[in-house]
Amino acid sequence: MAALAKKRPARHRTRATPSSSSSSDVEAAKRVVSDLRDACATPATTLDAVAAAMVGEMDAGLAAEGGSSKVKMIVTFVDALPNGGEEGSFYALDLGGTNFRVLRVRLAGGGGVAERVAREVPIPHRLMSGDDATSENLFDFIASALAEFVADEEGRDGDGGDGERMRELGFTFSFPVRQTSIASGKLIRWTKAFAVDDAVGEDVVAALQAAMSKHGLHNMRVSALINDTVGTLATGSYYDDDTVAAVILGTGTNAAYIESTNAIAKLSSPPAELGNSSNTMVINTEWGGFDSPFLPTTEYDQALDAESLNPGEQTYEKLISGLYLGDIVRRVLLKISTKSSLLGGGDTDLLTTRFVLTTPDVSSMHHDETPDLAIVADKLAEKLNIRGTSLETRRMVVEICDIVATRSARLAAAGIVGILRKIGRGGAGDERRSVVAVDGGLFEHYAKFRQCMESTLEEMLGEEAAARMFIKLANDGSGLGAALVAAAYSQS
Numbered sequence: 001m002a003a004l005a006k007k008r009p010a011r012h013r014t015r016a017t018p019s020s021s022s023s024s025d026v027e028a029a030k031r032v033v034s035d036l037r038d039a040c041a042t043p044a045t046t047l048d049a050v051a052a053a054m055v056g057e058m059d060a061g062l063a064a065e066g067g068s069s070k071v072k073m074i075v076t077f078v079d080a081l082p083n084g085g086e087e088g089s090f091y092a093l094d095l096g097g098t099n100f101r102v103l104r105v106r107l108a109g110g111g112g113v114a115e116r117v118a119r120e121v122p123i124p125h126r127l128m129s130g131d132d133a134t135s136e137n138l139f140d141f142i143a144s145a146l147a148e149f150v151a152d153e154e155g156r157d158g159d160g161g162d163g164e165r166m167r168e169l170g171f172t173f174s175f176p177v178r179q180t181s182i183a184s185g186k187l188i189r190w191t192k193a194f195a196v197d198d199a200v201g202e203d204v205v206a207a208l209q210a211a212m213s214k215h216g217l218h219n220m221r222v223s224a225l226i227n228d229t230v231g232t233l234a235t236g237s238y239y240d241d242d243t244v245a246a247v248i249l250g251t252g253t254n255a256a257y258i259e260s261t262n263a264i265a266k267l268s269s270p271p272a273e274l275g276n277s278s279n280t281m282v283i284n285t286e287w288g289g290f291d292s293p294f295l296p297t298t299e300y301d302q303a304l305d306a307e308s309l310n311p312g313e314q315t316y317e318k319l320i321s322g323l324y325l326g327d328i329v330r331r332v333l334l335k336i337s338t339k340s341s342l343l344g345g346g347d348t349d350l351l352t353t354r355f356v357l358t359t360p361d362v363s364s365m366h367h368d369e370t371p372d373l374a375i376v377a378d379k380l381a382e383k384l385n386i387r388g389t390s391l392e393t394r395r396m397v398v399e400i401c402d403i404v405a406t407r408s409a410r411l412a413a414a415g416i417v418g419i420l421r422k423i424g425r426g427g428a429g430d431e432r433r434s435v436v437a438v439d440g441g442l443f444e445h446y447a448k449f450r451q452c453m454e455s456t457l458e459e460m461l462g463e464e465a466a467a468r469m470f471i472k473l474a475n476d477g478s479g480l481g482a483a484l485v486a487a488a489y490s491q492s
């Protein structure tokens, strides 16, 4: 920026660094960071208001289908969760990103998973979008890979002769679906890298089942259609009966929980007609869409949103999840580079490129424990072509990572407290254990994020109540969960 052309010599330079920075440079940069710290602050009062607003939006989402709440509260038709007593072999298919996975698990009834075999298959780009990307081609490809996997598996353990037995498959399809029963649902819209236009509005289970028949899988039935959040809840519940909710903290964020049917005003039929005997129903909140004036947002969040594929949507997700944290940090660094020469000045090509800095980069810099912050230096050089920063500047970068990750972790904790309040868990007099199953790379790999989320939960719930609250990593809840729900809904 022109205003910065005039540089004063640094007065107290104690060590030579390749970049020359004046004290006004340092002041300008410090101001950006302190403004960021103020705008991202999440004091107890804010978190409490966020949790309360989350409860309000959840209530509104349960009141009526297609209401104004941005928290959609999708009825999943899952009313029976696996409890560990399930037995038999079950298949699962997990479609939600660039790879899809096929799994086979053998359950022996004793609570564990006796055997689990998985295969990951990349989906050709031509089937995800473009002229070849038709529903028929996509499901044909999936069914063909599934058929191959089944043949290999059953050939391997000599199971092939049992051709009459009906095999059951759980299908995790992590796109917005209007579900009509446990094993049927129509695609509302694609997200992520998918654009298979003729599949929108189609029953994805019917499409898969038809393709399976074409590939000779006549003895396999799709017995459950779920998303990754519900799969994580099922996995948590399989291992621990006190599991009440599940949260995804990965590329995106979402949550599911067990609700009592009489709290779901928008249920189209009375629970008995749905065959519901448990009086409970899993709700897929789609909480990533949550928005509230209490959410602490910055100019960087506004710019990120405006340039995103879905402006004005998924506000909570954009403050929290792995797809975005790196890009928020990048935007702050870009701002500093326009106000000072601490980040090398000059060439900002990379600093203006969206998503060049990822959340795993932020995590590595945040965890850098080398005395001279060598990892930060490496990341800045490798990802942003910023070289020769002073130690003080690198410390500032770590602080920015800390501010952005802390806001994310604390807001995620507030959402969890919202769900617990919604179902009357975790209050002062509640003696019950409550388990929340969590899956996703952000939670799994970003230790400081995870620690901050857990300590914030304790801060919000109080030490005593927090001692009965357990956050459990449900690794690969998405794939395993589909097989477990299929087992819980097994008709054999």
Ligand code: ADP
Binding pocket: 097, 249, 250, 251, 252, 321, 322, 323, 359, 360, 361, 363, 364, 439, 440, 441, 442, 445, 446
């Ligand atoms: P998905 O959510 O797409 O199913 P994952 O649960 O594997 O996939 O989460 C992947 C996301 O987790 C990445 O987009 C990234 O943001 C985040 N992530 C992965 N590794 C790390 C890490 N080391 N530190 C922080 N975040 C990470």
Ligand code: MG
Binding pocket: 228, 250, 440, 478
């Ligand atoms: Mg996932």
